[in-house]
Amino acid sequence: DAKTTQPTSMDCAEGRAANLPCNHSTISGNEYVYWYRQIHSQGPQYIIHGLKNNETNEMASLIITEDRKSSTLILPHATLRDTAVYYCIYTNAGKSTFGDGTTLTVKP
Amino acid sequence: DSGVTQTPKHLITATGQRVTLRCSPRSGDLSVYWYQQSLDQGLQFLIQYYNGEERAKGNILERFSAQQFPDLHSELNLSSLELGDSALYFCASSVGLSGRDSGANVLTFGAGSRLTVL
Numbered sequence: 001d002a003k004t005t006q007p008t009s010m011d012c013a014e015g016r017a018a019n020l021p022c023n024h025s026t027i028s029g030n031e032y033v034y035w036y037r038q039i040h041s042q043g044p045q046y047i048i049h050g051l052k053n054n055e056t057n058e059m060a061s062l063i064i065t066e067d068r069k070s071s072t073l074i075l076p077h078a079t080l081r082d083t084a085v086y087y088c089i090y091t092n093a094g095k096s097t098f099g100d101g102t103t104l105t106v107k108p
Numbered sequence: 109d110s111g112v113t114q115t116p117k118h119l120i121t122a123t124g125q126r127v128t129l130r131c132s133p134r135s136g137d138l139s140v141y142w143y144q145q146s147l148d149q150g151l152q153f154l155i156q157y158y159n160g161e162e163r164a165k166g167n168i169l170e171r172f173s174a175q176q177f178p179d180l181h182s183e184l185n186l187s188s189l190e191l192g193d194s195a196l197y198f199c200a201s202s203v204g205l206s207g208r209d210s211g212a213n214v215l216t217f218g219a220g221s222r223l224t225v226l
Contacts, residue, residue: 044198046215046216
């Protein structure tokens with residue numbers, strides 16, 4: 001199964017940038033990295049995905065290292081509503097496997 | 109509203125019983141995925157279907173089965189229920205086929221079905 005490694009938890013001050021790292025050293029050259037978040041027990045929500053280049057959308061930015069073995073999700077101005085569990089995943093052999101994710105707590 | 113519809117939202121049943129969870133994917137999506145999320149195990153991938161065919165299997169118990177119908181809706185059948193089957197069951201859908209990852213495999217999740225086995 002596709003395996004990613006993320007810190008268990010992180011804190012961030014409201015209004016500051018939140019930088020969430022992910023290690024995906026076994027990713028193949030044509031596999032995309034996807035980021036999702038889950039607030040309480042709601043269904044996970046898609047944030048962003050990328051292959052090689054850095055990506056930005058209205059929610060976040062994604063920085064992927066040149067060797068593609070790790071990436072960082074950046075929430076530029078975290079708000080209290082960004083408190084959630086953040087997952088980075090990639091698909092291997094048809095399986096989109098979620099790890100334990102990072103619990104991000106945004107504090108006032 | 110994500111566009112992925114799951115029913116029922118809540119279900120309470122007894123051990124040994126059988127239940128069926130239903131998922132309607134987002135319009136235009138051909139792939140359906142099922143995940144189980146219990147308190148101590150996070151999101152566990154169960155199974156994926158693409159256009160009616162099984163494409164990938166995760167840690168799905170033999171007591172569980174699923175199918176995707178011609179109209180693309182999917183059902184997850186859970187039988188001989190045990191206390192440990194109590195969990196949130198999420199369905200997700202995507203446009204494409206994960207085996208050929210083209211970036212078209214963004215998963216859209218439903219709100220989940222909460223199963224309680226007493």
